[in-house]
């Protein structure tokens with residue numbers, strides 16, 4: 001295993017890139033810690049696969065360096081990097097049995113037959129393939145074939161890292177949860193460095209110790225699920241994580257107070273005075289409908305979803321979502337929005353601003 005460092009990495013698919021717009025990866029500096037489980041999360045087209053393929057050696061970056069521990073592997077071919085990769089769609093040898101498929105990466109390296117058998121049995125047991133070990137892969141459904149691909153990715157214990165590129169896309173929804181749990185268990189047991197690409201926040205937050213959030217070719221934040229939820233570094237992270245995402249209200253800030261549409265909101269902490277596009281961000285879970293204090297709210301709709309109610313409205317023209325307990329009543333006089341000061345994030349030109357101190 002190894003830590004993987006990406007230094008000033010940028011990639012363009014254009015033969016003669018001119019400006020920033022020509023780069024699928026703008027400028028990435030990132031260190032993947034040895035033995036940690038990461039999710040690489042971002043919307044379609046943000047550069048996740050490009051980044052993964054640069055790490056595995058399928059792509060050579062236009063600029064920058066890739067280091068495995070201290071070794072520069074930027075120009076090294078995939079075979080030299082000792083990396084296992086699991087793709088979105090199954091890569092399986094149809095004419096081989098499930099056992100032979102799982103054993104393939106080990107047999108290829110001349111591992112002792114006894115060790116191979118033990119390792120294959122262990123992996124098959126963990127991902128539920130034991131009853132099928134003797135069967136030919138041909139004729140198995142996409143779910144099972146992808147399980148074989150996952151198993152083959154995990155079977156070697158000497159890899160520097162295992163890279164998963166949206167590996168559960170073809171898996172039936174009810175099996176996804178189970179496989180994610182098993183991948184986590186395999187990580188706990190074997191301690192590989194794992195990078196798991198997904199555009200699905202549930203998948204990212206349940207799989208990983210740390211989540212790397214990307215958008216438009218940039219890494220915006222690396223953090224635990226809790227950090228991404230509580231202190232998103234960029235408004236995109238606030239919006240992308242959470243369901244619904246963070247609410248944003250344009251504001252002017254003076255010390256420990258925000259002015260929103262002329263109304264004063266206590267921030268609890270001082271931010272000095274901020275220039276540029278300033279907003280406050282507050283999660284739908286930390287705002288409340290009230291009938292007295294708060295910002296004026298126009299309610300558009302109320303949705304009952306079992307244990308929770310989702311309220312959608314507008315505050316001075318900005319869309320706001322509120323998540324409340326289903327047992328809380330809503331009455332006609334509730335036309336104000338109260339905000340928990342301790343849960344407010346302040347953003348300047350999209351980036352979160354740290355408070356200067358309590359006031």
Ligand SMILES: Nc1ncnc2c1ncn2[C@@H]1O[C@H](COP(=O)(O)OP(=O)(O)OP(=O)(O)O)[C@@H](O)[C@H]1O
Pocket residue numbers: 013024042043044045046047048049050051199
């Ligand atoms: N071979 C290629 N040639 C030209 N452009 C490409 C190529 N592969 C990807 N791109 C472009 O690079 C950008 C990043 O693509 P990439 O596949 O890395 O994103 P992604 O986040 O993995 O998306 P998805 O989740 O849809 O797979 C996109 O704009 C994409 O159109």
